[in-house]
Amino acid sequence: MPAEAPLLITEKAKGALVIVARDPAALRLGLAPGLTLAEARARVADPAVAEADPAADAALLERIADWCDRYTPLVALDGADALMLDLTGVAHLFGGEAALLEDCLRRLNAFGISARGAIAGSADAARALARARPGTIVPSGGEALAVRDLPVALIGLDAARSLALVRAGLKTIGDLIDRPHAPLAARFGAECVDRIAGLTGLVHHPISPRRLVPVALAERIFFEPVSRTEDIEATLAGLAADVAVLLEKRGEGGRRFEAVFYRVDGFVRRIAVATSRPSRDAKALIRLFREKLDALSDPLEAGFGFDLVRLGTFATEPFVETATSLDGRARDEDALTDLVDRLGARFGPEHVLRFVPEDTHIPERRARAVPVLAAPAARWPEDLVAGEPPLRPLSLFNPPEPIEALAEVPDGPPLRFRWRRVLHRVARAEGPERIAPEWWRMSDDTLDRDYYRVEDQEGRRFWLYREGLYGQEAASPRWYLHGLFA
Amino acid sequence: MAAIERAGDGTRPLAGRRLPVDHGAVDTALGGGLAAGVLHEILPAAVADSAAAGGFALALSLCLAPAERPLVWIRAAASVRESGELHPDGLAALGLDPARLILVRLGDAAAILRAGVEVARCAALGAVIIEIYGDPKALDLTSERRLMLAAEQSGVSVILLRPGAKAAPGGAETRWRLASGPTRPLPMNAPGRPAFDLTLLRHRHGPPGGPWRLEWNRDAKRFEPLHFATETIRSDPDALPRVQPAAPAAGRALWRHAG
Numbered sequence: 120m121p122a123e124a125p126l127l128i129t130e131k132a133k134g135a136l137v138i139v140a141r142d143p144a145a146l147r148l149g150l151a152p153g154l155t156l157a158e159a160r161a162r163v164a165d166p167a168v169a170e171a172d173p174a175a176d177a178a179l180l181e182r183i184a185d186w187c188d189r190y191t192p193l194v195a196l197d198g199a200d201a202l203m204l205d206l207t208g209v210a211h212l213f214g215g216e217a218a219l220l221e222d223c224l225r226r227l228n229a230f231g232i233s234a235r236g237a238i239a240g241s242a243d244a245a246r247a248l249a250r251a252r253p254g255t256i257v258p259s260g261g262e263a264l265a266v267r268d269l270p271v272a273l274i275g276l277d278a279a280r281s282l283a284l285v286r287a288g289l290k291t292i293g294d295l296i297d298r299p300h301a302p303l304a305a306r307f308g309a310e311c312v313d314r315i316a317g318l319t320g321l322v323h324h325p326i327s328p329r330r331l332v333p334v335a336l337a338e339r340i341f342f343e344p345v346s347r348t349e350d351i352e353a354t355l356a357g358l359a360a361d362v363a364v365l366l367e368k369r370g371e372g373g374r375r376f377e378a379v380f381y382r383v384d385g386f387v388r389r390i391a392v393a394t395s396r397p398s399r400d401a402k403a404l405i406r407l408f409r410e411k412l413d414a415l416s417d418p419l420e421a422g423f424g425f426d427l428v429r430l431g432t433f434a435t436e437p438f439v440e441t442a443t444s445l446d447g448r449a450r451d452e453d454a455l456t457d458l459v460d461r462l463g464a465r466f467g468p469e470h471v472l473r474f475v476p477e478d479t480h481i482p483e484r485r486a487r488a489v490p491v492l493a494a495p496a497a498r499w500p501e502d503l504v505a506g507e508p509p510l511r512p513l514s515l516f517n518p519p520e521p522i523e524a525l526a527e528v529p530d531g532p533p534l535r536f537r538w539r540r541v542l543h544r545v546a547r548a549e550g551p552e553r554i555a556p557e558w559w560r561m562s563d564d565t566l567d568r569d570y571y572r573v574e575d576q577e578g579r580r581f582w583l584y585r586e587g588l589y590g591q592e593a594a595s596p597r598w599y600l601h602g603l604f605a
Numbered sequence: 606m607a608a609i610e611r612a613g614d615g616t617r618p619l620a621g622r623r624l625p626v627d628h629g630a631v632d633t634a635l636g637g638g639l640a641a642g643v644l645h646e647i648l649p650a651a652v653a654d655s656a657a658a659g660g661f662a663l664a665l666s667l668c669l670a671p672a673e674r675p676l677v678w679i680r681a682a683a684s685v686r687e688s689g690e691l692h693p694d695g696l697a698a699l700g701l702d703p704a705r706l707i708l709v710r711l712g713d714a715a716a717i718l719r720a721g722v723e724v725a726r727c728a729a730l731g732a733v734i735i736e737i738y739g740d741p742k743a744l745d746l747t748s749e750r751r752l753m754l755a756a757e758q759s760g761v762s763v764i765l766l767r768p769g770a771k772a773a774p775g776g777a778e779t780r781w782r783l784a785s786g787p788t789r790p791l792p793m794n795a796p797g798r799p800a801f802d803l804t805l806l807r808h809r810h811g812p813p814g815g816p817w818r819l820e821w822n823r824d825a826k827r828f829e830p831l832h833f834a835t836e837t838i839r840s841d842p843d844a845l846p847r848v849q850p851a852a853p854a855a856g857r858a859l860w861r862h863a864g
Contacts, residue, residue: 451729455675458727462709462720472708474693486693488708496704499697505824508791508798509698513660514689541653546787549795574796578787579653603689605660605699605785605799605821 344424
């Protein structure tokens with residue numbers, strides 16, 4: 120008798136709790152998925168029960184997928200409980216396919232995850248074999264033979280069609296392979312034939328990797344995990360130099376770099392920095408990573424150490440070697456991009472902004488603040504008249520703030536207005552300047568605005584507008600404060 | 606060779622140099638102009654003067670920054686709620702090409718000060734405006750000294766703009782109190798060029814001074830003295846902006862159409 124109570128994972132289905140997964144102890148007692156919890160309780164006294172948490176399962180699978188990045192950059196999620204790794208050209212780095220599979224499963228086991236795996240020349244064959252005959256490694260071209268005696272359920276059709284295949288007397292995949300394909304397609308759908316072709320390696324169904332494959336990549340594997348900050352920085356410096364050499368060979372510079380730290384306990388941490396110009400300057404890169412590591416709200420926990428550190432670059436662009444000019448202008452520009460990059464690394468690129476003009480006359484849409492990293496400096500239209508006072512406010516409220524205003528005549532400038540509970544008496548005013556909504560954005564509730572530049576008796580200057588034309592668009596127009604002048 | 610030397614001149618740190626503000630009383634009180642490459646502090650007289658103080662800080666930066674060098678303005682998201690987001694057209698209207706400005710928007714005072722020191726160290730900049738609301742703990746004598754030191758090393762002028770501030774740590778070269786001043790009206794009683802009432806509260810190398818009233822001339826990029834005499838124009842509190850004001854701007858043909 121097992122000492123511990125069997126563990127059952129349940130899910131609510133049609134008002135009853137149904138077992139969806141169970142541990143080996145429960146398996147030995149014959150508690151299979153699909154059984155209701157009530158029935159399981161009748162058979163076994165006091166099973167341990169937990170409710171299924173698909174979100175946590177998915178998160179765990181994502182973390183395992185992250186960890187699997189150490190074997191190949193091409194890792195895809197496969198259903199809710201499987202991962203697909205494309206090992207093309209990487210197996211020899213780990214001592215062959217058998218050694219790789221063994222290493223992967225052994226490490227996952229050490230993390231407390233029971234995993235099964237198989238390696239085959241096609242994704243479909245590997246998927247079927249991992250479930251039916253874990254540990255199989257199919258020699259190149261042997262897929263058709265390897266999958267012959269697997270049950271048809273494993274070709275991955277829906278339950279109804281799988282049952283139909285069995286009822287038709289087609290029990291194994293081999294039975295399907297031997298049949299002419301045209302009748303199969305006619306009876307069970309073209310999908311069925313396509314799956315068979317995939318299983319036998321005639322057709323390759325591509326996997327969709329979770330992450331981009333880096334353009335240039337360098338890594339360090341440690342037999343003795345590193346954990347000290349200095350060691351980590353030294354490692355990064357070495358990797359940056361390696362990546363710089365790779366980029367130089369390509370004649371390119373990177374715009375986005377990502378360092379990946381694989382902790383011995385399976386935790387993977389990714390840290391990315393971006394540069395405003397293509398770069399392959401190892402020193403500048405290290406400075407950026409140092410900023411970023413310094414500013415992390417959840418610091419890089421080394422724990423028992425990292426056994427693999429990797430540095431990759433993603434977006435690359437042709438690198439233009441700038442001649443060192445003597446007038447210092449280029450040097451200034453370098454200093455500036457360097458500053459922007461460092462601020463971006465520390466605070467996030469979305470906090471370092473510049474204004475980009477938009478082709479509209481609606482004040483609040485005149486410009487967008489975009490990350491300096493993302494946009495080059497744009498030319499601003501110059502339409503200032505010498506001697507004119509500022510006609511636009513220094514700051515703008517978005518949305519405009521409603522005010523109570525009193526005007527002498529309904530379509531004149533305000534005499535007094537109340538903003539944020541303070542009464543302002545208008546001493547000077549100019550207007551109206553009418554700004555109409557753009558007709559292509561017009562809806563029934565967009566109204567013309569009549570803007571006034573006003574100065575109150577304390578000498579403070581405001582930009583107010585009245586919404587709606589008096590007597591035409593609105594019976595009693597509303598007033599807003601849109602901006603403040605210097 | 607001569608060209609190189611000339612060009613080199615422009616990039617030399619401006620620390621220690623004094624730049625004219627109004628070519629008048631203010632410059633005299635400062636001992637020949639406002640020092641570049643140091644920390645200046647501007648305290649709006651009231652929270653309602655924040656926008657005017659921002660404009661004044663910007664105008665001062667334009668006086669202090671070498672032409673075409675970029676400006677950095679660091680402010681908190683809270684400042685945006687209080688006094689609105691900077692408007693590029695308004696920046697241009699005060700004489701700053703919006704393409705010259707880098708806006709850094711951060712969460713709290715500690716981050717702003719940290720970024721401020723980082724930015725102030727970059728000698729490629731023209732000037733830095735650091736806007737901090739109220740009296741956060743992070744802003745103390747040490748952090749002001751740190752800013753001052755960074756400014757002195759790089760030659761970049763740093764202007765600390767402090768709306769809603771009460772206490773003043775006192776690490777800055779100068780400290781100003783600033784209020785929005787009534788403008789010299791244009792014809793039809795339209796508000797004129799921006800005017801500022803300023804008082805020099807503290808000057809490290811001289812006595813305090815003021816008050817002065819200055820008008821910002823965007824086209825010449827300098828301040829011009831404005832006499833308090835303009836007060837007389839707005840003697841009647843309920844004056845309506847409907848007719849030609851009593852004393853139009855002398856010697857200026859600034860005819861504007863209202864409407």
